[in-house]
Amino acid sequence: MSMEKDTLQQTQTLDEMLIGQYRQYKELISENDTPHLRQIRENAFQVFEKEGFPHSGTEMWRHTDVDALTEDDYVHELKAPVVTENIEDIFQCDVHDFDTETISMLNGWYTSKTGDLKTMPDGVVVGSISAAMKAYPELFEKHYGKITGSESNGFVQINTAMMQDGVFIWVPDGVKVTKTLQIIKIINRKEQLFVQSRNLIILGKNSELSLMHCDDSVDHQASLVNTVTEFFVDENAHLELYKLQNLNDNSALINSTFIKQMANSTIKTNTLTFNCGLIRNSIHVKLDGQGAHADVLGLYLMDKEQHIDNQIRIDHNVPNCTSNELFKGILDDEASGVFNGYIYVARDAQQTNAYQNNNNIMLKSTATINTMPFLEIYADDVKCSHGATVGQLDQEAMFYIRSRGISADNARMLLLYAFAADIINEISIEPLRQRIDDMVKKRLRGELSVCEKCVLHCGTPDKEYHFDIDLSQI
Amino acid sequence: MLLNIKDLTVAINGKEIIKGLNLQVNKGEVHAIMGPNGSGKSTLAAAITGRDGYEVTKGEIWYKGQNIVGLEADERANMGIFLSFQYPVEIPGVSMTNFMRTALNAQREYRGQPNIPAGEFLKLMEEKKKMVDIHAKLTKRSVNEGFSGGEKKKNEIFQMALLEPTLAILDETDSGLDIDALRTVAKGVNELRSSENGFVVITHYQRLLEYIVPDYVHVLSDGKIVKSGTKNLALDLEEKGYEWLKEEAAV
Numbered sequence: 195m196s197m198e199k200d201t202l203q204q205t206q207t208l209d210e211m212l213i214g215q216y217r218q219y220k221e222l223i224s225e226n227d228t229p230h231l232r233q234i235r236e237n238a239f240q241v242f243e244k245e246g247f248p249h250s251g252t253e254m255w256r257h258t259d260v261d262a263l264t265e266d267d268y269v270h271e272l273k274a275p276v277v278t279e280n281i282e283d284i285f286q287c288d289v290h291d292f293d294t295e296t297i298s299m300l301n302g303w304y305t306s307k308t309g310d311l312k313t314m315p316d317g318v319v320v321g322s323i324s325a326a327m328k329a330y331p332e333l334f335e336k337h338y339g340k341i342t343g344s345e346s347n348g349f350v351q352i353n354t355a356m357m358q359d360g361v362f363i364w365v366p367d368g369v370k371v372t373k374t375l376q377i378i379k380i381i382n383r384k385e386q387l388f389v390q391s392r393n394l395i396i397l398g399k400n401s402e403l404s405l406m407h408c409d410d411s412v413d414h415q416a417s418l419v420n421t422v423t424e425f426f427v428d429e430n431a432h433l434e435l436y437k438l439q440n441l442n443d444n445s446a447l448i449n450s451t452f453i454k455q456m457a458n459s460t461i462k463t464n465t466l467t468f469n470c471g472l473i474r475n476s477i478h479v480k481l482d483g484q485g486a487h488a489d490v491l492g493l494y495l496m497d498k499e500q501h502i503d504n505q506i507r508i509d510h511n512v513p514n515c516t517s518n519e520l521f522k523g524i525l526d527d528e529a530s531g532v533f534n535g536y537i538y539v540a541r542d543a544q545q546t547n548a549y550q551n552n553n554n555i556m557l558k559s560t561a562t563i564n565t566m567p568f569l570e571i572y573a574d575d576v577k578c579s580h581g582a583t584v585g586q587l588d589q590e591a592m593f594y595i596r597s598r599g600i601s602a603d604n605a606r607m608l609l610l611y612a613f614a615a616d617i618i619n620e621i622s623i624e625p626l627r628q629r630i631d632d633m634v635k636k637r638l639r640g641e642l643s644v645c646e647k648c649v650l651h652c653g654t655p656d657k658e659y660h661f662d663i664d665l666s667q668i
Numbered sequence: 669m670l671l672n673i674k675d676l677t678v679a680i681n682g683k684e685i686i687k688g689l690n691l692q693v694n695k696g697e698v699h700a701i702m703g704p705n706g707s708g709k710s711t712l713a714a715a716i717t718g719r720d721g722y723e724v725t726k727g728e729i730w731y732k733g734q735n736i737v738g739l740e741a742d743e744r745a746n747m748g749i750f751l752s753f754q755y756p757v758e759i760p761g762v763s764m765t766n767f768m769r770t771a772l773n774a775q776r777e778y779r780g781q782p783n784i785p786a787g788e789f790l791k792l793m794e795e796k797k798k799m800v801d802i803h804a805k806l807t808k809r810s811v812n813e814g815f816s817g818g819e820k821k822k823n824e825i826f827q828m829a830l831l832e833p834t835l836a837i838l839d840e841t842d843s844g845l846d847i848d849a850l851r852t853v854a855k856g857v858n859e860l861r862s863s864e865n866g867f868v869v870i871t872h873y874q875r876l877l878e879y880i881v882p883d884y885v886h887v888l889s890d891g892k893i894v895k896s897g898t899k900n901l902a903l904d905l906e907e908k909g910y911e912w913l914k915e916e917a918a919v
Binding site: 588599600605609 | 717718719720740741742745746750751753756757758759760761762767768770771774775778810811827831
């Protein structure tokens with residue numbers, strides 16, 4: 195079967211196209227599946243077939259215009275094409291002092307010259323999800339599709355039904371991964387692509403993992419990326435997750451992350467959104483073991499007509515868990531944002547301590563934000579607090595800074611940077627913190643659009659840039 | 669003449685607060701501006717330093733031979749005008765050290781000087797910190813964040829000491845200060861007094877003027893200077909209050 199036949203491009207809506215594609219190529223799609231996986235696909239497909247994608251009338255999607263996305267024409271590849279470009283060129287990364295183990299995904303396909311699945315010297319297993327499902331059927335049976343839960347939407351269903359590739363990471367019990375793993379996903383195609391990727395990341399008992407997940411585009415071609423990632427964080431395991439999002443203004447990213455935490459585990463996620471036409475990040479943390487803690491943080495810097503939608507849900511299912519949510523955003527021009535912070539505390543989840551905050555600075559009156567904290571609490575001995583602020587730059591502070599001789603532009607930069615620094619300072623990997631720090635400064639100065647090759651090129655910019663003020667010591 | 673304010677009228681949201689004010693300050697002089705609440709003292713400070721929203725509807729403010737009406741606040745600061753705020757602003761996330769280095773370098777750039785080397789800046793900071801007895805760790809914190817009232821006012825004087833302005837306006841620097849802090853602040857100001865700079869000290873009370881002895885005292889009432897005199901005028905005001913001046917003005 196040739197590639198052309200697998201690739202459909204028609205004037206129908208995306209869900210119609212995908213339903214047709216699934217029916218026609220079902221055998222091809224599930225050719226590597228265990229019976230267990232095949233059943234999961236089929237179940238998800240049936241739900242999708244009935245319900246389709248969420249639309250403007252769906253309550254949880256009310257403020258994010260998905261209709262325009264799902265009514266567009268896309269190319270959706272069911273098998274990896276033969277790559278003609280030089281992979282090394284595309285993923286070139288010149289960062290000297292930030293030593294990561296990189297996992298590359300090109301247009302949604304796992305690309306590695308070292309093979310599809312490998313065991314690193316410290317014991318961590320890294321590879322393509324399609325290779326891993328054959329190699330570790332028992333892990334898949336135990337975790338795959340279990341963490342997403344039942345209330346997932348059409349994007350998750352169709353990802354589950356048709357997923358072909360993605361990243362698999364297994365950190366066995368007791369393994370502490372010292373080198374940060376970095377997933378770099380790049381979209382680089384002439385056609386308008388619909389890309390699905392599916393990741394499964396398992397942290398065994400007493401293990402540690404620090405992971406960066408970078409979504410980038412190389413050119414200005416539009417794409418729609420639909421990613422679903424499941425994390426299982428076993429007892430006393432510790433996960434740090436950094437999501438860097440820097441795509442072109444024509445791209446849309448639907449990112450659904452599900453994290454299940456067992457007793458005394460900790461996670462810290464930091465979602466850093468620098469550029470993209472439309473992004474929806476849904477992060478659903480399930481605190482299923484006592485003593486678990488989740489820090490869910492994020493920063494978004496949007497302008498032009500960009501749209502950011504952060505949907506954060508934290509389930510306190512058992513007693514004695516703590517969670518801390520902080521999302522900060524700066525919106526300029528006609529940019530729009532949504533923040534929905536949902537904290538659920540189950541009936542017996544006593545001694546829950548949950549904190550949630552969303553702060554926004556609107557640089558123009560044309561920018562908009564919808565921020566919606568939502569608490570659903572069924573236990574009586576809990577501490578939950580939430581807050582949201584939407585404001586302009588503090589004019590008192592502006593005058594104070596300017597009265598010392600600092601120009602209006604620099605005063606503005608100083609205040610915006612200080613606002614963002616709360617999140618940047620939570621990055622515990624120092625070289626990464628410096629890079630992000632750099633990127634935020636450049637972004638605030640309007641000097642950063644899409645990095646030419648990789649998000650980490652910010653450390654070695656092509657053109658020299660100059661700050662009138664030294665912000666590095668703030 | 670360092671500062672020459674001619675027939676100044678200032679309005680906020682269309683409402684006139686300063687109504688035809690004249691004031692001359694020469695180098696080497698300290699002028700105290702006293703007056704009851706609402707007389708326009710802080711408005712005068714804001715108008716001289718170029719705060720947005722304070723509209724000069726009439727008159728001129730000459731400073732170093734230039735009418736500065738219409739210039740931006742930062743440009744006025746770069747020309748050597750400093751305002752010690754009545755209510756210093758907290759700026760979370762911006763460290764004092766960096767704020768001051770940024771400000772100092774902005775002013776140096778304006779004067780065509782290169783940035784101050786990091787080592788030299790730290791030395792300068794240490795020196796000025798001692799002058800106002802400011803706690804060493806305060807400069808590592810965010811600007812004014814969590815500072816006590818006294819620390820905030822000392823911090824204003826510390827900034828003034830670092831920036832070495834030619835014209836300093838102290839807006840109710842004594843408010844909220846205990847006697848020890850007041851002495852420290854006054855000591856800082858007195859050390860900075862020279863034949864090359866001038867001070868405008870805005871205050872409610874005579875108390876500050878015992879420590880910062882003015883050359884002239886002006887009484888501001890309803891947007892105008894209604895009486896000027898020497899430091900003895902402040903003592904009269906302390907004794908008799910402001911009412912007798914209003915009566916005198918009404919005659």
